[in-house]
Amino acid sequence: MIYLTTMTMQLIDNDPDGIRICRVEGESLVTVVVPRDKLAAAKKLPDLPDRGVYYLLDEDHGVLGRVYAGQTTHGLQRLDAHRTQKLFWNKAVMFLDSDNNIDRDVLDSLEATAIDYVRVHGSYETDNIETPSPRMNPYKEQRVEELHASILFRMRVLGYDLDRKESAHVVASSAVFHTKKNGVHATGRYNPDTGRFVVLADSEIGLDRPIIKNQGAIDARMKLFAGESSKAKLEDDVEFTSPSAAAVFVLGGSQNGWTEWVNDYGQTLDYVYRNKEHMDE
Known part of the structure; x- marks a missing residue:
């Protein structure tokens, strides 16, 4: 049996290192990758949803040095405050959908799940000091799990593995x-x-x-x-x-x-x- 997932990627201004918009066939969630220096241009993009979670990344060719997870109800506008208040990040990855698909309960629980995950996984540091404790609606728990699984999958496809552990290698004292x-x-x-x-x-x-x-x-x-x-x-x-x-x-x-x-x-x-x-x- 061959299992297939179809992901489409749009490169804004044909720049592979610039703004990227990714979608998975059959899912309404939209992924937007925003380099810090492209934020002004990204905010001008039309028809992007406003509600979801995001990661701020200090990354170097996929190697994550620090990660911060949060939620937004104002889409990419949320990054304006982080541009002045958090200096460590060089890339943001946002996972956005409409209010109909991510309501308040789902959004709060999804953010808590995302924060808890980055606090206990991977070899990177995180700016998330505590995990929020919203009430998890038992009828929406499956939706939160499905969304988080899709987010982790998309992050890996994009080259940002939140589970990545640094493996040991012998490093010479003269290493660059x-x-x-x-x-x-x-x-x-x-x-x-x-x-x-x-x-x-x-x-x-x-x-x-x-x-x-x-x-x-x-x-x-x-x-x-x-x-x-x-x-x-x-x-x-x-x-x-x-x-x-x-x-x-x-x-x-x-x-x-x-x-x-x-x-x-x-x-x-x-x-x-x-x-x-x-x-x-």
């Missing part, structure tokens, strides 16, 4: 870590003896986002790129006192370098150097 967040490609090396992190020459530096609360990164940018904006390329290696300072220098904003820098196996710096269970292997 990288970030590709917000279209900025940079590489670096961590020294576990000193705790310092070197951003390597030829790394791209995103200058369009201001640095928050990291004087060392601010000083380095001012020294190297005074008067420049948008994106620049580093001519020489630059050393920082921590992985986070290096990530802030490269990406701007406020960054957790321990989860931002990943190696070629998709392992975060935190997993390689601070995960006690891994270190004992």
